[in-house]
Amino acid sequence: MTNDIPSIAASSYLNAAPLCYSFVYGSQKDRCTILSDEAPARCAELLADGSANAALIPVIEYQRIPGLKIAQGACVASKRSVRSVLLASRVPIDQVRSVALDTSSRTSAALIQIILGRFYDLRVSYRSSPPQLANMLESNDAALIIGDPAMLIDRSALHVYDLAEEWRKHTGLPFVFAFWAIRSDSAEWFGPGKSEDRRVDFLAAKLEGTAHADELAALYSERLGLPREDLFSYLTEAISYDLDDESLQGLRLYYELASEAGLIQEARSLVFLE
Numbered sequence: 001m002t003n004d005i006p007s008i009a010a011s012s013y014l015n016a017a018p019l020c021y022s023f024v025y026g027s028q029k030d031r032c033t034i035l036s037d038e039a040p041a042r043c044a045e046l047l048a049d050g051s052a053n054a055a056l057i058p059v060i061e062y063q064r065i066p067g068l069k070i071a072q073g074a075c076v077a078s079k080r081s082v083r084s085v086l087l088a089s090r091v092p093i094d095q096v097r098s099v100a101l102d103t104s105s106r107t108s109a110a111l112i113q114i115i116l117g118r119f120y121d122l123r124v125s126y127r128s129s130p131p132q133l134a135n136m137l138e139s140n141d142a143a144l145i146i147g148d149p150a151m152l153i154d155r156s157a158l159h160v161y162d163l164a165e166e167w168r169k170h171t172g173l174p175f176v177f178a179f180w181a182i183r184s185d186s187a188e189w190f191g192p193g194k195s196e197d198r199r200v201d202f203l204a205a206k207l208e209g210t211a212h213a214d215e216l217a218a219l220y221s222e223r224l225g226l227p228r229e230d231l232f233s234y235l236t237e238a239i240s241y242d243l244d245d246e247s248l249q250g251l252r253l254y255y256e257l258a259s260e261a262g263l264i265q266e267a268r269s270l271v272f273l274e
Helices: 014-024 040-048 059-063 107-119 133-138 147-151 163-171 184-189 202-210 213-224 228-238 245-260
Strands: 007-011 033-038 054-058 068-078 085-089 098-102 125-129 142-146 159-162 175-183 240-242
Touching: 007 014, 007 040, 014 033, 014 054, 014 068, 014 147, 014 175, 014 202, 014 213, 014 228, 040 054, 040 059, 040 175, 054 059, 059 068, 059 107, 059 175, 059 245, 068 184, 068 202, 068 245, 085 107, 085 147, 085 163, 098 107, 098 133, 107 125, 107 142, 107 163, 107 175, 107 245, 133 142, 142 147, 147 213, 159 163, 163 175, 163 245, 175 184, 175 245, 202 213, 202 240, 213 228
Parallel strands: 007 033, 007 054, 098 125, 098 142
Antiparallel strands: 054 175, 068 175, 068 240, 085 142, 085 159
16 A cells, blocks of 8 residues: 555446546546456455455445445445346245356355345255356256356346345345445545545545446446446436435344354444544
């Protein structure tokens, strides 16, 4: 990490793009070094080992990495259907007995275990796998696949379940997949003590990035080969970037259920950057 400006890590998936726009193209691009093209799980590793001062991490990692604070107001969540965190299955969901877990994911890997184990009362075996759907389904009933690869799968011969939709159906709450987390020893870069023209402001970045959703949809349309209109609706309807009271309620319930399932130890309370 440099002493001049902080380093922040974030996934290159489309769902993270509005939260990163300001740091890559916009008004805050000179205030930090952004470590991108990383899977969400890798971002958490960079934060944990000190390679990054802050990172957009899978929310489950907040419970596993000590000494983190959460940036207020910004996240990657879904109020209903997320469209990019999917269980793709060869059998109906109540018949699933084995699942391959996308190695890019940690929050969703815990979430599918809660959905299948608690909500459907199923006993399922899990193994980690690179996000290559055909290989994942060769020896498993179903595969958890996230992010841009999930948006590209052929659904025609599969049972496909949206995990945010499943969570909403059983809890009535939104699901938070990722948020900005800051190392406690780096908080000076992100709090009000830093001058406004040098401070990395995640809330302002969210507002700037969501205002450029159409531009980002066009960029990723070329990258993914998907219609711009579909990607724009994904950014503006499927994803919610607001870490509001309802989303926080869903987040706290997720931590409670993850703890009860033995996926984390005790659910630590949320500590926010002032």
